[in-house]
Amino acid sequence: MENEKILIAKEVSISHGTQSVVQHIHFSMEKAEFVYLIGKTGSGKTSLLKTLYAELPLQKGNIQLLGYELSKLDRKETPFLRRKMGIVFQDFQLLTDRNIEENLSFVLKATGWDNRNKIKLRIGQVLAQVGLFDVEKKMPHQLSGGEQQRVSIARALLNDPILLLADEPTGNLDPAIANEIVELFIRINQGGTAIIMATHNHFFLKKYPARVLWCENGQVKDISKEEVKMKMTEP
Ligand SMILES: Nc1ncnc2c1ncn2[C@@H]1O[C@H](COP(=O)(O)OP(=O)(O)OP(=O)(O)O)[C@@H](O)[C@H]1O
Numbered sequence: 001m002e003n004e005k006i007l008i009a010k011e012v013s014i015s016h017g018t019q020s021v022v023q024h025i026h027f028s029m030e031k032a033e034f035v036y037l038i039g040k041t042g043s044g045k046t047s048l049l050k051t052l053y054a055e056l057p058l059q060k061g062n063i064q065l066l067g068y069e070l071s072k073l074d075r076k077e078t079p080f081l082r083r084k085m086g087i088v089f090q091d092f093q094l095l096t097d098r099n100i101e102e103n104l105s106f107v108l109k110a111t112g113w114d115n116r117n118k119i120k121l122r123i124g125q126v127l128a129q130v131g132l133f134d135v136e137k138k139m140p141h142q143l144s145g146g147e148q149q150r151v152s153i154a155r156a157l158l159n160d161p162i163l164l165l166a167d168e169p170t171g172n173l174d175p176a177i178a179n180e181i182v183e184l185f186i187r188i189n190q191g192g193t194a195i196i197m198a199t200h201n202h203f204f205l206k207k208y209p210a211r212v213l214w215c216e217n218g219q220v221k222d223i224s225k226e227e228v229k230m231k232m233t234e235p
Contacts (some may be wrong), residue, residue: 004031005064006162006194007052012061014047021047024061025220027213029196031162034189036205037198039215045198048220049165052196053087054078066162083111086156086164086193090171092148094140100127100151101136107158126154130184146177153184157193164188166197170204182208202232 007029014021021044029035037045050056052065054073063070066084068077094103104123113119127135130150140148149169156164166185170178182197182204189195196213205212205228214223214231223231 006031006066008064010062012063014044014051020218022220023218027220029194032192032194034195034210036210036212037196037215038212040200043215045215046167049167049198053085053165054081083159084162086161088152088156088166088169090168092152094148094151096140099137099139104155104158107155111159122158126157129157130154145173146180149173149181161193163194166195168199
């Protein structure tokens with residue numbers, strides 16, 4: 001269906017104890033959209049992504065996400081919501097004592113996969129999707145940072161998510177590798193997966209333009225290409 005909304009956030013406020021992070025924000029997202037969530041350190045990007053991933057309970061407002069209403073989410077429903085999403089972190093978060101195949105099969109087994117051949121096949125598919133071959137038996141430390149981030153993206157793709165959340169996924173990578181990772185996200189998005197990529201790096205906006213949600217002063221707002229240009233020239 002065209003213009004199908006996968007996320008509708010209304011009157012959402014997020015706080016940590018008495019510290020308010022964002023107030024009364026509204027935004028929505030359609031199927032297969034690519035959205036940058038841009039904002040300085042501390043502006044609330046991670047808190048918003050954690051709320052979407054149901055890691056932080058939604059205290060104020062409503063978020064309809066992939067068929068669930070987060071303000072009414074039952075704890076038992078959380079794994080089912082998460083199965084429709086993938087998440088990628090700045091620091092990869094691979095299990096350092098297991099090889100790549102074991103890192104990925106761990107997630108599949110935890111989400112109900114039990115057929116060894118199907119598990120092997122799926123792992124090969126997602127690794128190929130992120131451009132990695134013959135890495136199954138390697139340990140995370142035997143891979144470069146960029147390769148480790150590709151593995152973590154492969155892990156996020158295992159259950160064919162509708163929405164991928166990426167929190168500063170290029171923060172630990174040098175610029176050339178960071179560009180390759182953004183290009184990979186764009187390819188994944190072109191395959192139909194919606195993506196929210198949080199970053200404080202404005203340079204991607206110029207090279208890879210897309211919709212921008214700007215996070216500043218407790219607000220999260222859609223901004224136009226012109227506003228993006230103006231913000232990028234601000235000191
Ligand atoms: N668990 C927590 N307890 C208390 N305050 C928190 C917690 N997590 C974040 N904060 C505060 O909330 C505000 C928003 O933080 P958040 O991590 O969401 O911002 P961010 O835009 O993702 O920043 P960064 O780019 O540094 O990750 C900050 O002032 C931070 O100190």
